[in-house]
Structure formats: C-alpha cells, structure tokens
Amino acid sequence: MECLExxxxxxxxxxxxxxxxxxxxxxxxxxxVSPIDHDCEKFSQDVVRSKVLSSIKVVVLSTKINLLMxxxxxxxxxxxxxxxxxxxxxFCLLGIIPLAERLGYTTEQLALFTGPxxxxxxxxxxxxxxxxxxxxxxxxxxxxxxxxxxxLGSILSNLLLVLGCALFAGGVVFYKxxxxxxxxxxxxxxxxxxxxVMGLIxxxxxxxxxxxxxxxxxxxxLSRFTSCIMLVAYVCYIVFQVKTQKNLQALVQEDGGLNKExxxxxxxxxxxxxxxxxxxxxxxxxxxxxxxxxxxxxxGASKELKMPVAFLSVILLPIVGNAAEHAGSVMxxxxxxxxxxxxxxxxxxxxxxxxxxxxCVVVGWIIDCPMDLNFQPFETTxxxxxxxxxxxxxxxxxxxxxxxxxxILCYLIVSASFYVHTDPAPIGEINPLTANP
Numbered sequence: 001m002e003c004l005e006x007x008x009x010x011x012x013x014x015x016x017x018x019x020x021x022x023x024x025x026x027x028x029x030x031x032x033v034s035p036i037d038h039d040c041e042k043f044s045q046d047v048v049r050s051k052v053l054s055s056i057k058v059v060v061l062s063t064k065i066n067l068l069m070x071x072x073x074x075x076x077x078x079x080x081x082x083x084x085x086x087x088x089x090x091f092c093l094l095g096i097i098p099l100a101e102r103l104g105y106t107t108e109q110l111a112l113f114t115g116p117x118x119x120x121x122x123x124x125x126x127x128x129x130x131x132x133x134x135x136x137x138x139x140x141x142x143x144x145x146x147x148x149x150x151x152l153g154s155i156l157s158n159l160l161l162v163l164g165c166a167l168f169a170g171g172v173v174f175y176k177x178x179x180x181x182x183x184x185x186x187x188x189x190x191x192x193x194x195x196x197v198m199g200l201i202x203x204x205x206x207x208x209x210x211x212x213x214x215x216x217x218x219x220x221x222l223s224r225f226t227s228c229i230m231l232v233a234y235v236c237y238i239v240f241q242v243k244t245q246k247n248l249q250a251l252v253q254e255d256g257g258l259n260k261e262x263x264x265x266x267x268x269x270x271x272x273x274x275x276x277x278x279x280x281x282x283x284x285x286x287x288x289x290x291x292x293x294x295x296x297x298x299x300g301a302s303k304e305l306k307m308p309v310a311f312l313s314v315i316l317l318p319i320v321g322n323a324a325e326h327a328g329s330v331m332x333x334x335x336x337x338x339x340x341x342x343x344x345x346x347x348x349x350x351x352x353x354x355x356x357x358x359x360c361v362v363v364g365w366i367i368d369c370p371m372d373l374n375f376q377p378f379e380t381t382x383x384x385x386x387x388x389x390x391x392x393x394x395x396x397x398x399x400x401x402x403x404x405x406x407x408i409l410c411y412l413i414v415s416a417s418f419y420v421h422t423d424p425a426p427i428g429e430i431n432p433l434t435a436n437p
Contacts, residue, residue, distance in 0.1 A: 103287065106271075110277065153313060160390070163407055170341070181338040181397060189342070
C-alpha cells in the first residue's frame, strides 16, 4: 500500500512538471534570455551597418572626382530613351573617370596587405584595368583596330602628356634648380619600351613590304610568338624589380635611422583587405558595363561628333583611362618625388606595351580573333619617335619645366596628326581614301 502511495506521488510530481504552469515557467525563462540575444543581434547589425557606411565614405565620398559617377547611369538611361550615340559616348567617358581612379585606389589598398611580388602582379592586372576591359569588349566585337589604337594611345598619353605635365609642374615649383631622378632605373625602363617597339615594328614591316612566307598567316604567327616572348620578359622584369626592392630594404634595415624614417612613412591601409576585394569587384563590374556601351557607340559618336575613330580611341579614351596616373604623377613631381612620377608614367607605359598588348593578342588567339602586333606604319612610327624623344630628354637623369613643355607640345602634334589620320577600312572593304586609283 505504501508502494502504491509512493508511485502515486511520483506520478503527480511528473504530471505537475508537464503541466501548463511548468511550460509557463519555461517560457518565462526563455523570455528572460531573448532580450540578450536580441541585443547581440542588433549590435552585430549596427556594427555591419557602421562598417559599410564607413567604407562607402572612404571610397565613394572622399574625393570630389566622384561627382562624375552619376554620368554612368545617365549614359545607360540616354541609350535606352534616345538615339544619340555621341551623348552616350561622352557620358560613358565621364562616368568611367571616377571608377578608374577608385579602381587604382582600391588596388593600392589591397597591395598593402600583400607582399611585393603579389603587389606587382596586382598592379599589372588592375593598374590598367580600364584599358584591358575596353580592349576585351572591343575584341569580342571584332574591333581589332580599336584595341590597337586605344592601347597605343595610352602609351602615348603616359609618355608625352602625363609625364610632360609632371615635369612641367615640378619644374615650375622648383624653378631655381633641376630635379634629379634615378638614371639607372630609367635606362632599364626605356630598354623595355624599345623592346616593345621592336616587337611592333617587325610585323608592320613584314606586312608593308609584302615579304611574308605565307600571306597573312606569317604576320599573325610572328605576332603570337613575339607576344609570348614579351610576356616572359615582363615577368622577368617584375621578378627583377622585386629582387631589387628586397635588396634596397635590406640595405635600409642596416641603417637604424633610415629604417625608423621609412617605418614612420609607411602607408597604413584605410580599408580592410576584404573591403578592397569587394570594391574591386564592384568597380570592375561598373567599368565593364560602361565599356560595353562605349565600344558599341564609338562609331556612331564618330559620325555625330564629326571626329575620326582614330582620334577618339587614341586621344580621348586614354585621357579617361589615365586620369588617375595623370593626377598621381603630377602630385609626386610637385613634392619633388620625381622617381615616383616616372614610375607612374613610364611604368604604366611598360605595363601596357609589355603586358596588355601581348595579353590581348593571346586572348584574341584563344577566342579565335586575329589580333596581331601590326599597328600599321603610321601608328608604329609615332610610338617609336615618342619613345626616342622621351629617352633622349631623360638620359642625363635631370629634369626641368622646359622638358615638360616639349613633351606636351609633342603630344599636341600627335593629337593633330591623328585628327587628320584616316580610319582603317572595315574587314572586307576598301577604304576609298587609301585605295589606289
């Protein structure tokens, strides 16, 4: 009987545990914990929101040049509502300027988290990403001459206009003396530029003299082989730069004073590595969209604006793509850091001539587009003369404002030459201005 009573008590206790009052107590206990979870979730959302707003403030709202960003969406809107290729082309140009500048900024921020080798590769890939994206879109459309002329124009713009403005600005600020720079580095850089010119001359001469072993095929095969050699040379150049930089850092570390000075001047990243990667993807996508509209409307814009495609692609497009290099090179020259100015202007020309041009040839090879290194005699001669003039002016390792004026005037001559230059005829058609009577 006692056993039965004890079992009854246990059952009643279990029933009380499973009763509504028990669930009510448990729900009250969960209700007591839930505000903490809610506060944690709210705190994490606030942190993410604050991080996003801070990143937007640094990347988008920190420079006045970003006021041109609305021209990008306006170009797409005008293309859908109106039939004005000239207006769409101009809006695309204005919209790409801030995107290209911010792309260079985010690349620089990302390179601060990597070593010198990876940093050099990042600069080679994204330093001239605007030209690369425009070139790939043009290759897909079969506009080989647009690719050639836009890349050629970027080299000419960097060597003559960007470098000329930098030398002029630095010479005006320091007019009482000549600015000096590392002559040994300049010799190596212009050696690479002359190698690039040699790679462009032979296919052009082979085509102009009609001495090809196989009609059209020899020129294309030579271009592809030369492009592979140029890419190997550029990789060796990056390795050489990294090794040289490491040796300089080792020498600096031996001197405590210099090491302290360089550590004080070390640049601190303004955004995190993941933020840099996300912004790189966003900006690259924006440039890609506008570049597609740019390539699609350039021929119509040429007719509406009554300007040759050669002038638009060699003069206007590179000015947009080189906006960041232009500002940076001038800024360094004014601060009497002429080595950095040369590294920006001449280094960008090396990237285009030794990396982007042969890379586009290889990409054309992959997608079955006959992109070659035959830039035509007029364009190749212009590049050769520009490299020779700049190398001759800088051979003694000093600079002044008059050398900058000469480079700017040379660029004006080049601009006028391409304004009166005849556009190449489309494939399968004969250009009536160049056809024999």
